[in-house]
Amino acid sequence: xxxxxxxxxxxxxxxxxxxxxxxxxxxxxxxxxxxxxxxxxxxxxxxxxxxxxxxxxxxxxxxxxxxxxxxxxxxxxxxxxxxxxxxxxxxxxxxxxxxxxxxxxxxxxxxxxxxxxxxxxxxxxxxxxxxxxxxxxxxxxxxxxxxxxxxxxxxxxxxxxxxxxxxxxxxxxxxxxxxxxxxxxxxxxxxxxxxxxxxxxxxxxxxxxxxxxxxxxxxxxxxxxxxxxxxxxxxxxxxxxxxxxxxxxxxxxxxxxxxxxxxxxxxxxxxxxxxxxxxxxxxxxxxxxxxxxxxxxxxxxxxxxxxxxxxxxxxxxxxxxxxxxxxxx
Ligand code: UDP
Numbered sequence: 001x002x003x004x005x006x007x008x009x010x011x012x013x014x015x016x017x018x019x020x021x022x023x024x025x026x027x028x029x030x031x032x033x034x035x036x037x038x039x040x041x042x043x044x045x046x047x048x049x050x051x052x053x054x055x056x057x058x059x060x061x062x063x064x065x066x067x068x069x070x071x072x073x074x075x076x077x078x079x080x081x082x083x084x085x086x087x088x089x090x091x092x093x094x095x096x097x098x099x100x101x102x103x104x105x106x107x108x109x110x111x112x113x114x115x116x117x118x119x120x121x122x123x124x125x126x127x128x129x130x131x132x133x134x135x136x137x138x139x140x141x142x143x144x145x146x147x148x149x150x151x152x153x154x155x156x157x158x159x160x161x162x163x164x165x166x167x168x169x170x171x172x173x174x175x176x177x178x179x180x181x182x183x184x185x186x187x188x189x190x191x192x193x194x195x196x197x198x199x200x201x202x203x204x205x206x207x208x209x210x211x212x213x214x215x216x217x218x219x220x221x222x223x224x225x226x227x228x229x230x231x232x233x234x235x236x237x238x239x240x241x242x243x244x245x246x247x248x249x250x251x252x253x254x255x256x257x258x259x260x261x262x263x264x265x266x267x268x269x270x271x272x273x274x275x276x277x278x279x280x281x282x283x284x285x286x287x288x289x290x291x292x293x294x295x296x297x298x299x300x301x302x303x304x305x306x307x308x309x310x311x312x313x314x315x316x317x318x319x320x321x322x323x324x325x326x327x328x329x
Contacts, residue, residue, distance in 0.1 A: 001239060002066065004024045004109075006052050006100065007073030008045065009036025011180050012115065015228045016071060018042040018178065021182035023232055033072060040178055053096040055103060062107040067236055069111035070104055072097060079119060079141045079188045083283040086140030093144035098151060105159055111238045112152065112163040113231055118220070118289045120146050120167060126242070127256070128220075128292035131167075131248050135137055137297070138282030145309045153246065160244040163232035169220035169252030171227050173312040174266065174319030181326025189221070189313060192263055193320045198272040203274060205259050207281030210288075216259035218288040220252035222313065223306035227251055233300040249300075252291025259307050269313045 003020055007013040008029030014036070017027050027045040038326070041047050052058040052074045075093040082089045087310070097114075104112065119142030120135045137143045155161040172189045174180065180190045194200035207323040230251050238245055255266070260276075267274050294303040306312050 001068035001235065002028070003235070004028050004030060004061070004067045004070045005045070005073065006030045006070065007036065007075065007115070009033060009038060009040050009047065010073055010161070010222065011182070012058065012069070012168070012227060013176050014040035014042065015224045016073070017045050017233045018175070019232055021045060023329070024179050024283045028065070028067070030124065033090055035182065037181070037215050039327040045078055051096070053092070055099050055214060058100060058103040059107070062103060062109065067109050069113065069238065070100070070109060071231060071235070072100060072115040073113060075145070077141065079284055080186060080282045082139050082141035082144070089140050089144040092149070093141070094147040097148045101151060101155060101161075102219045105155065105161070110160065110162050110244070112236070113234050113238070114148060114152060114163060114165045114169040114313055115167045116149055117142060117145050118167055118169045118250070118291065120149065121289065123286045124289065127288055127290045129250060129290065130292045131250055131295055138286050155293055156244055156246045158191050162244040164232060164238060164245070164247040166230055166241055166248070167250045168227060168247070169222055169250070169289060172221045173225070173306065173315040174224040174317070179319030179323060181314060181323070185210060186300055188259060189266070189316055190320070192266045192274060193270070193317055195274045196237035196266060196272040196317070197320060197324060199324070201275065202277045203263060204279045205240065205275050206279055208278050209281070212258055212287055214258050214260050217285055218256035218290065220256055220290040221262070221309055221312055222252050222304065225310045226306055226312070228305035230296060230300070230302050231300055232294070237265045237300055249292040249296035251294055251296065252293055254291060254293060255307075256290040262309070263297060264307050265311050269310055269317055
């Protein structure tokens with residue numbers, strides 16, 4: 001298939017693009033490079049630099065070649081930031097996704113794989129979280145993605161759009177070539193590893209008074225390779241169906257680790273002391289997010305290879321040591 005990957009120069013998009021190429025698909029990456037890096041773009045993928053909000057540019061892109069599917073990763077992801085400037089998230093994540101979908105519909109491209117998030121669930125009523133559980137985001141980031149899921153559902157019903165929405169829990173870890181390098185970095189594991197590498201003094205624990213066993217937030221960390229393989233399965237599932245599909249899957253390992261447990265695991269993996277400082281809660285953070293991924297296992301045969309947190313951190317640590325400045329040399 002010929003696949004357009006928006007945000008394919010970013011952390012998750014680039015790993016998916018590499019797997020698509022390995023599986024024999026043809027890949028065009030569309031990325032404005034505001035966060036991503038050309039160094040993350042896999043050999044064999046064509047990079048087009050552009051913004052998802054640029055309707056004319058998208059039209060040109062779709063006129064120049066026929067895509068069998070679009071995978072949409074380009075978005076802001078910082079939950080904490082979204083509680084300071086929600087408008088940026090609604091513009092970039094929701095409005096721009098609508099522009100992309102409108103151009104796809106105009107040009108007759110009907111398969112869409114969407115980067116969704118566990119942040120849709122807010123504070124869940126039960127753990128592990130299943131796909132049909134209530135969607136009540138506690139941060140604007142989650143809301144910005146929920147708006148897109150709602151659009152997808154209507155475009156499916158009205159226009160026959162065939163889509164898969166993959167709700168990532170906490171993407172982590174690295175492949176040999178690609179890892180997590182956000183600027184500025186806001187994610188727990190890469191920040192912890194900066195402390196281990198000596199480029200940051202301490203890791204800040206955001207909140208120690210949550211209703212969890214050790215008072216810190218619990219998350220479900222999933223390796224980037226496993227996350228990526230789910231996208232290929234979803235694409236195949238969309239391609240096999242004659243009718244329009246609406247596939248929604250949670251993606252996690254089904255096990256939760258607290259912030260303190262992640263720091264402890266990183267101490268074991270790296271052998272560094274990793275000083276931690278207790279701080280106030282970060283606004284908008286739910287206490288516990290752990291996925292049930294039974295549905296994608298059952299329906300698409302997804303099998304994660306990295307179930308262990310230490311193995312996930314180990315892969316991130318190896319990448320961080322080989323790339324101390326991320327992709328910037
Ligand atoms: N966190 C933290 N210190 C940091 C960064 C994150 O304690 O410097 C916590 C954060 O509050 C959340 C968890 O680690 O409970 C995971 O946060 P991250 O930003 O990595 O992912 P999110 O769960 O927001 O997608």
